[in-house]
Amino acid sequence: MYYQLYEFNHAALQPARAYADAIRLFYSNPLNPFAETYLGRTLAASAEVFERSTRRYTKPAFGLTETSIDGTQVAVREQTVWxxxxxxxxxxxxxxxxxxxxxxxxxxxxxxxxxxxxxxxxxxxxxxxxxxxxxxxxxxxxxxxxxxxxxxxxxxxxxxxxxxxxxxxxxxxxxxxxxxxxxxxxxxxxxxxxxxxxxxxxxxxxxxxxxxxxxxxxxxxxxxxxISWFRDNVIMPVPWPNPGFMRQVYPGFLQLSGFMSMNLDRHITAHKDFFMHLVKNDGDSAEKHRDFYDEYLAVMDxxxxxxxxxxxxxxxxxxxxxxxxxxxxxxxxxxxxxxxxxxxxxxxxxxxxxxxxxxxxxxxxxxxxxxxxxxxxxxxxxxxxxxxxxxxxxxxxxxxxxxxxxNSPAKGRTAVKKPGRASSRKGS
CATH class of the missing domain: 3.40.50.1820 (Alpha/Beta hydrolase fold, catalytic domain)
Structure with missing residues (x-):
């Protein structure tokens, strides 16, 4: 039931999130003369903080496309091998x-x-x-x-x-x-x-x-x-329309709540500072906040x-x-x-x-x-x-x-098998 309520609340806030995002875009548009005023930046900052505080964060990308080897930049690509x-x-x-x-x-x-x-x-x-x-x-x-x-x-x-x-x-x-x-x-x-x-x-x-x-x-x-307390209090079925509908899970939002509560004052301060960085037009500091919380708030069941x-x-x-x-x-x-x-x-x-x-x-x-x-x-x-x-x-x-x-083997590397599906296990 709690998982369904969580999903319902998220859906119910969607119109408010869309409205807040529109406010942010309007008051941060460089063609808007109010964008460079204190009032305009405050309204845009308030809207962004609200939108980011109520959105669902999806799985981020690794985004690692290059690295440096012996001073030479080389391309990196992801490859599923198992x-x-x-x-x-x-x-x-x-x-x-x-x-x-x-x-x-x-x-x-x-x-x-x-x-x-x-x-x-x-x-x-x-x-x-x-x-x-x-x-x-x-x-x-x-x-x-x-x-x-x-x-x-x-x-x-x-x-x-x-x-x-x-x-x-x-x-x-x-x-x-x-x-x-x-x-x-x-x-x-x-x-x-x-x-x-x-x-x-x-x-x-x-x-x-x-x-x-x-x-x-x-x-x-x-x-x-x-263990019965955990089974009774934190295990819930996945709600529709997720692909795992009716699978019994420990929801990611509960784990995130636990993480946040351990250092709640630190997270509150971070969001207050983020708001002030936006108002003061401190783009670098604001972007660091976005990067961290885009990862931290993305959770899985x-x-x-x-x-x-x-x-x-x-x-x-x-x-x-x-x-x-x-x-x-x-x-x-x-x-x-x-x-x-x-x-x-x-x-x-x-x-x-x-x-x-x-x-x-x-x-x-x-x-x-x-x-x-x-x-x-x-x-x-x-x-x-x-x-x-x-x-x-x-x-x-x-x-x-x-x-x-x-602690590496003395001889050369063993070749890795070609990408493919591993041998069958329970549930596969």
Missing amino acids: SQPFCNVVRFKRDLPKGANPGPRILMVAPMSGHYATLLRGTVETMLPHADVYITDWADARMVPVADGTFDLDDYIDYLIDIFDHLGPDTHVMAVCQPSVPVLAAIALMEARGAKSPPASMTLMGGPIDTRKNPTAVNELAEQKD LTAEFYLQTVETVFIRHDLPRGQMQHRGDPVDPGAIRRVALLTVEGENDDISGVGQTKAAHDLCVNIPDEMRHHYMQPAVGHYGVFNGSRFRSEIAPRILDFMHR
Whole structure:
């Protein structure tokens, strides 16, 4: 019912949004003499703030069309190399200069926690000059028809194993936040089964490996509620006319509400400053605000089964650090990992994954040789600073690339298979 009311309210505000947009266009038109007056800019700013505060933000584009390699600008194009109903793997294929070193092959496993994979646009952009970059582009559950089946944490792990097999054993994996647990689980299962193509290294960044360490407000909420509370209060059917009509989901707008409420004063101040930038005709500052919130406010739904299984396994029962996590009846034993190097990265001021939660992976992966493991804690950054921003570009990314180079296979690259649909899994 709440999801239907949310959709109804959005539709009901459409005429007001259209009117506000018309006001903005009228009072910002350079042919309008009022456009350069204080009153005209105030009216245009008020209309834009209202329109942006009530619109639905769709999935942004990556928009990465070029990068610089050894001082040469080269074209970049997106190429889907693996596909399933709930995920595509996108490669950012670069037109390399003749003789250029392609660098390590990196698979970025984007978080499936409410935002689109484009949240890692800056992460991809930073790595593109130095590496062959791939990313998991998770589907919005409300856009996947019920006929395509279910998708839970076990399916997520199956997808990762398929992707690792597809890309080959010299792949380096970067798991940002939420996927740290399933990435570690998938690699542990591959090692336990003697798989021939585990990744060369895994980099876990701001992930909830053991949320009992320095619990944050997010962790404490999960501890205070049992799984039935989440099932009864945050799981809703997708309303018509979305393609995923009647699929049970955890709606993205609820996740966004949680994110916003954690730093509500900061968001209010940001919108007040945006209004003043518009009134003062400070276009650069206003555009930075637009760019950030176009991404931040674009959210996706998660399947109910994935959300509930993740909450229960990771945040309520702490199955992985307690040695009790299972995947389709098979135990997940990080101690089985011997061939995959491990780098963990944390932010000093992370208020989503507390300090020590990601580093806990080293306590679990006891059989990785010491020379193949490293932990780095970045001072003065929060959660998003772990994988984006100036400190990521100048201090974290170089360490990640150096770690990957030191743990790359000695011989040449394994060819990636041609784009196509992966082997069938449940619900595909």
